[in-house]
Amino acid sequence: MxxxxxxxxxxxxxxxxxxxxxxxxxxxxxxxxxxxxxxxxxxxxxxxxxxxxxxxxxxxxxxxxxxxxxxxxxxxxxxxxxxxxxxxxxxxxxxxxxxxxxxxxxxxxxxxxxxxxxxxxxxxxxxxxxxxxxxxxxxxxxxxxxxxxxxxxxxxxxxxxxxxxxxxxxxxxxxxxxxTAAEHDDAVAAVSHVPHLLAAALAVTAGQAGPLALALAAGSFRDATRVIGSDPAFVSAMVQGNAGPTAAALARVQEQLGRPWADLVTEGHAVATRAxxxxxxxxxxxxxxxxxxxxxxxxxxxxxxxxxxxxxxxxxx
Missing domain, CATH: 3.40.50.720 (NAD(P)-binding Rossmann-like Domain)
Known part of the structure; x- marks a missing residue:
């Protein structure tokens, strides 16, 4: 530069x-x-x-x-x-x-x-x-x-x-x-495509928890599931069109969820709030x-x- x-x-x-x-x-x-x-x-x-x-x-x-x-x-x-x-x-x-x-x-x-x-x-x-x-x-x-x-x-x-x-x-x-196209697809798998899948998983899990859980759902649930309100055909075409990078990014998320929860929360907070x-x-x-x-x-x-x-x-x- x-x-x-x-x-x-x-x-x-x-x-x-x-x-x-x-x-x-x-x-x-x-x-x-x-x-x-x-x-x-x-x-x-x-x-x-x-x-x-x-x-x-x-x-x-x-x-x-x-x-x-x-x-x-x-x-x-x-x-x-x-x-x-x-x-x-x-x-x-x-x-x-x-x-x-x-x-x-x-x-x-x-x-x-x-x-x-x-x-x-x-x-x-x-x-x-x-x-x-x-x-x-x-x-x-x-x-x-x-x-x-x-x-x-x-x-x-x-x-x-x-x-x-x-x-x-x-x-x-x-x-x-x-x-480059390859760089784009690897990046958006982590910040866009996996979040759509996570939003879907959260929505399904809450639905399975029953009416009480859905009645108590507030801001964190709303924000975490907002994107799955998109057209399902659009979301499916997107994640399937970028299946390889999305699967790799999803595997990294699953690995993170296996860490001690306090460590994960602390590190995630630091990334999200860094100035x-x-x-x-x-x-x-x-x-x-x-x-x-x-x-x-x-x-x-x-x-x-x-x-x-x-x-x-x-x-x-």
């Missing part, structure tokens, strides 16, 4: 990547995530095109100012369920030079499947936001504000296209985390340096000519 050479994150200098005009945006899938993204750009005065197989979702998006069309160009965002990723564009007219990105919660299988169709034009993505609600009635233009948005930077990813998608994510209010600040850094537009930022737990917040500016965690004394 440019102001943090002691972190070992600066790679060999590269030629600057010029700034590009904002491309058109097309969103396929106008449910909570896709509809919220389209609504965020409409609210910012940016033209957005969109399509959804559901007429009600199309009507709701049109009422918010989205231009409903089957013809898409610029940056085309796939905001559809994981099983529909490879077929979502079949009946649409997508410009041959369009950059394609997605909002899927699993990246390796999506990158493999879509990569065969779009090659270096594909930039895999996953905004870490959303709620247990779904569909076009759950649209929120502020959904991405302050969220981390993972963007895959693979060896064959075209950097100018990656930057276009990164700028789109930041324009929606998110902070961009450069990752961290942020240190601003500038990173050259180079794959290794960008990935080093993500691996350090940092994120990109804005583009600066031949650099991006962002932050990494800093310990608060």
């Amino acid at each position: 440019a102001d943090a050479a002691d972190d070992g994150a600066v790679a060999a200098p590269t030629f600057p990547v010029p700034a590009m005009p904002s491309p058109p945006v097309g969103v396929v899938g106008l449910g909570q995530l896709g509809g919220s993204l389209a609504a965020a750009f409409v609210a910012a005065g940016r033209p957005v095109a969109g399509w959804d197989v559901d007429p009600a979702a199309r009507d709701a998006a049109a009422a918010r100012g989205v231009r409903i069309t089957r013809e898409l160009s610029g940056v085309v965002v796939l905001a559809v369920p994981l099983p529909a990723m490879t077929t979502a564009l079949d009946d649409l007219a997508v410009a041959p030079d369009a950059t394609v990105t997605d909002l899927g919660s699993v990246k390796r299988p999506v990158m493999e499947d879509l990569g065969r169709l779009f090659g270096g034009r594909l930039v895999g993505g996953h905004p870490m936001c959303g709620t247990e609600r779904s569909g076009h009635t759950a649209v929120d233009p502020g959904l991405f504000s302050g969220a981390r948005w993972a963007l895959c930077l693979e060896p064959d990813t075209e950097l100018p296209r990656w930057l276009r998608v990164a700028e789109l994510a930041m324009a929606a209010g998110a902070e961009v985390v450069p990752v 961290q600040g942020r240190r601003t850094v500038r990173v050259p537009l180079e794959r290794a340096a960008l990935l080093a930022l993500g691996r350090a737990g940092g994120a990109v917040t804005r583009r600066l000519a031949a650099f991006v500016e962002g932050w990494v965690p800093a310990t608060v004394e």
Whole structure:
């Protein structure tokens, strides 16, 4: 990182990547995530095109100012369920030079499947936001504000296209985390996919405990089980699509539960309550340096000519 050479994150200098005009945006899938993204750009005065197989979702998006069309160009965002990723564009007219990105919660299988169709034009993505609600009635233009948005930077990813998608994510209010697909799937298994399974297990266990237990359930139970209110088909596709890393992360949780409970509670409390600040850094537009930022737990917040500016965690004394 440019102001943090002691972190070992600066790679060999590269030629600057010029700034590009904002491309058109097309969103396929106008449910909570896709509809919220389209609504965020409409609210910012940016033209957005969109399509959804559901007429009600199309009507709701049109009422918010989205231009409903089957013809898409610029940056085309796939905001559809994981099983529909490879077929979502079949009946649409997508410009041959369009950059394609997605909002899927699993990246390796999506990158493999879509990569065969779009090659270096594909930039895999996953905004870490959303709620247990779904569909076009759950649209929120502020959904991405302050969220981390993972963007895959693979060896064959075209950097100018990656930057276009990164700028789109930041324009929606998110902070961009450069990752590889494999790194993403390993990380979210621990912080997203296993929590969905744990929430399901807690809900089932409480249900088996009977009506009294459910009547006494309060804040801790509500918070611990909130995410399993999501669409079961969505959750199943997510955990099964990332089965290997999720099983490995779940095994680590089971190992932790075998420790003395007082030790586990103390260490868990320390992790959850540790104070961290942020240190601003500038990173050259180079794959290794960008990935080093993500691996350090940092994120990109804005583009600066031949650099991006962002932050990494800093310990608060």
